[in-house]
Amino acid sequence: MxxxxxxxxxxxxxxxxxxxxxxxxxxxxxxxxxxxxxxxxxxxxxxxxxxxxxxxxxxxxxxxxxxxxxxxxxxxxxxxxxxxxxxxxxxxxxxxxxxxxxxxxxxxxxxxxxxxxxxxxxxxxxxxxxxxxxxxxxxxxxxxxxxxxxxxxxxxxxxxxxxxxxxxxxxxxxxxxxxxxxxxxxxxxxxxxxxxxxxxxxxxxxxxxxxxxxxxxxxxxxxxxxxxxxxxxxxxxxxxxxxxxxxxxxxxxxxxxxWFAFKRISRQVSFQATLEWVIARKAIDVVYQPIVRLASNECVGVEALARLNLNGRDISPDIFIAVAEQTGLIQPLTDLVLEKTLDELTELLCSRPSFYVSVNVSSEDLRTPRFLKIITAKLARTGIRPAQIRIEATERSFLNADATRQTIAAFRSAGHPVYIDDFGTGYSSLAYLQTFMIDVLKIDKSFVDTIAQQAASSIVAPHIIDMAHELGVEIVAEGIERNEQVEYLLRRGVQYGQGWLFAKAMRREELVAWLEARRASHAPAQPAIQ
Known part of the structure; x- marks a missing residue:
């Protein structure tokens, strides 16, 4: 006993x-x-x-x-x-x-x-x-x-x-x-x-x-x-x-x-495996958000954006892209976005030599020529001009200055314009711009939202615009939703914009139909929102 x-x-x-x-x-x-x-x-x-x-x-x-x-x-x-x-x-x-x-x-x-x-x-x-x-x-x-x-x-x-x-x-x-x-x-x-x-x-x-x-x-x-x-x-x-x-x-x-803690941790850990499975089976969707010339309302290009749907539920890009960056999956994810973009838009790009698509590139691919070699190989014999594939990188990608500067120069030498995306939200110092040769600066939506308002951050957008003009780079304003924003940006000399005022991100079929409708009507596009 x-x-x-x-x-x-x-x-x-x-x-x-x-x-x-x-x-x-x-x-x-x-x-x-x-x-x-x-x-x-x-x-x-x-x-x-x-x-x-x-x-x-x-x-x-x-x-x-x-x-x-x-x-x-x-x-x-x-x-x-x-x-x-x-x-x-x-x-x-x-x-x-x-x-x-x-x-x-x-x-x-x-x-x-x-x-x-x-x-x-x-x-x-x-x-x-x-x-x-x-x-x-x-x-x-x-x-x-x-x-x-x-x-x-x-x-x-x-x-x-x-x-x-x-x-x-x-x-x-x-x-x-x-x-x-x-x-x-x-x-x-x-x-x-x-x-x-x-x-x-x-x-x-x-x-x-x-x-x-x-x-x-x-x-x-x-x-x-x-x-x-x-x-x-x-x-x-x-x-x-x-x-x-x-x-x-x-x-x-x-x-x-x-059991609850185990399930919670297991769910977090297993998302990496799920994302790896999704990328391997090419189950990532790509949508395209138009970029418009503000002065003429002409759509000059699109930005390719990755989207993920699991079991009928949309997963925010902020989540799965962050997991991909943390787990070493960001490079295969970027490769997949490029592959799908070229599969879907080659005919459109060849028929419109001045039309372009921009692809977001991680900091990993700004430190080595790996992604440039992939682009060069995939564009061979497609008829697509290098300038039609543009590179977007966030501010934090510029921390490793020496390696990044060399890779950016290689992209530009190969004919691919380079953009800084979401400017103003990363490492807020502005001086580093003078040490990099870039083509376009994109103003983050959070600063565009404050235009014509009395918020303390409303002075940031004009400050960024002035600096871009001084550096001789073009500007794309993100997240435009109101006509008064367009009027303000035009007065300040901003060349391009994207946002729901023009169109939401669309799949390839929707994009082609949208572009054809604009061409057929010879009229400005109707805003996506009022």
Whole structure:
């Protein structure tokens, strides 16, 4: 009897271990995954904050240039009128005027003060290109208000420091903007501790904390950086309590939760095998979204997009493409999209030599000539011109700059134009564009959505457009849904657009019928939405 009880106890212990340990292990894995996701999200948030600092600084420089463009004598009525115009036109500028010999001279805010000798202390920092910056500069009319003041050649503008940290974030995570030359704080979001944020900056975000994660990012164009922090989530903080709970609930309940955890993990793990099976059997569908010349409403090409349907349920491309990138399946997926595109559109492309199709390429295929060799082989004897097959790559594909630059040059030498897709959503620094030879820049839908609105991010689209014009590359605006967006983009010199206003993504048969209907009618296409 004692031996039997011991055996039963052993089975109970093994049953508890078999159910509790996998659950605890699952909790540990989930905790590690949560930590990775939080760090990745925080780094992306820091990159967006850097872009904000660049844009606000850019606006300050533009305001000074506008102030210096043409005006009467310093502090004349014409000059003050011009300064008032600058303040009104630039969202983040709170004051603008003249200074000299260590004192304020005049501004629309406090008038002509040359006779009052209002002192202006020496600037805290001077940039390599001659801009002077005062941090926490007290306004002569207030003992409370402190501005960031930027000056050059006797003209200055004052900017609200909160403009540098006013990044849209539902979680309200703290931000600090840093001058990287001085390692000092430029601006701080409400509630952030300056000593803590500066300490995190100096340690490059590597701060031991059970409660907070930190991330830093630097501007590549200005001596600016940001440090952000977000609350840390931990599933293992109360692991003794978790263990006691599972042991007390027993084998039956533990088995139920263990089965649920097993099924959940199995479903996640098995998706890789399912995707591999789908690609091997060429069960990925390809649809085509038209790209339209805005000035003439002519469809000049299409973008090939992968679609996946499993058991009657559409799987979001954000999901299966991310899994393909993480599991090494992205290259066979890209090859399949190219193969299906050529099978379906060869006749159309040959009949319209100026028509093209763009194919999205992963970062893996921007580091080696593998995909270029595949395209070259498949185009042989088809009659399709290389310029009719165009390459689209996202910003994050450009991180390995040296290898990427060489591969992009090879694509372009072979006659394939290169696009940057979803611009503005990745590694927000804009300077790297000058080091790459590209043909087209695509503005992400999130920025096109803000056109003609008062959102803080509405200044990003015109900033990107201006930079594209300066670099001499063409522009495609994604996600166009309203006629006023088209009117705005045309005024700003944007050449092409795509979105539901023109047509949704279509299968090959629908695309051919759509194009034929446009050709037959000799009339602009009817918008897909109103």
């Amino acid at each position: 004692i031996k039997r009880m011991s055996l039963i106890s052993a089975y109970i212990a093994l049953g508890c271990a078999a159910t509790v340990l996998p659950v605890l292990f699952s909790i540990y894995i989930a905790n590690e995954d949560v930590t990775r996701r939080e760090q990745r999200d925080l780094r992306q948030y820091a990159e967006k904050a850097v872009m904000r600092t660049e844009l606000v600084t850019y606006q300050g420089f533009a305001a000074i240039a506008d102030l210096q463009a043409e005006h009467g004598a310093p502090c004349s009525p014409e000059y003050l009128g011009r300064a008032a115009h600058v303040i009104f036109n630039y969202r983040y500028v709170r004051d603008a005027g003249a200074y000299g010999d260590g004192r304020y001279l005049c501004s629309p805010l406090f008038g002509d003060v040359r006779a009052q000798d209002v002192a202006l202390p020496p600037p805290r920092w001077r940039s390599n290109d001659g801009y002077l910056v005062w941090f926490q500069q007290k306004n002569p009319l207030s003992d409370v208000r402190e501005d960031i003041q930027i000056g050059r050649n006797g003209e200055y503008v004052s900017i609200d420091p909160q403009s540098y940290v006013d990044v849209m974030d539902p979680a309200g995570r703290p931000i600090a903007t840093i001058n990287t030359d001085l390692n000092s704080i430029v601006a701080l979001s409400t509630g952030a501790d300056p000593d803590e944020m500066l300490h995190a900056w100096k340690r490059a975000g590597r701060v031991d904390s059970d409660e907070w994660n930190y991330a830093v990012a630097r501007s590549t164009t200005r001596a600016l950086g940001v440090v952000v922090k977000g609350r840390r989530t931990s599933l293992l903080r109360d692991w003794p309590g978790l263990l006691a709970m599972w042991l007390s609930m027993g084998v039956a309940l533990g088995a139920g939760f263990g």
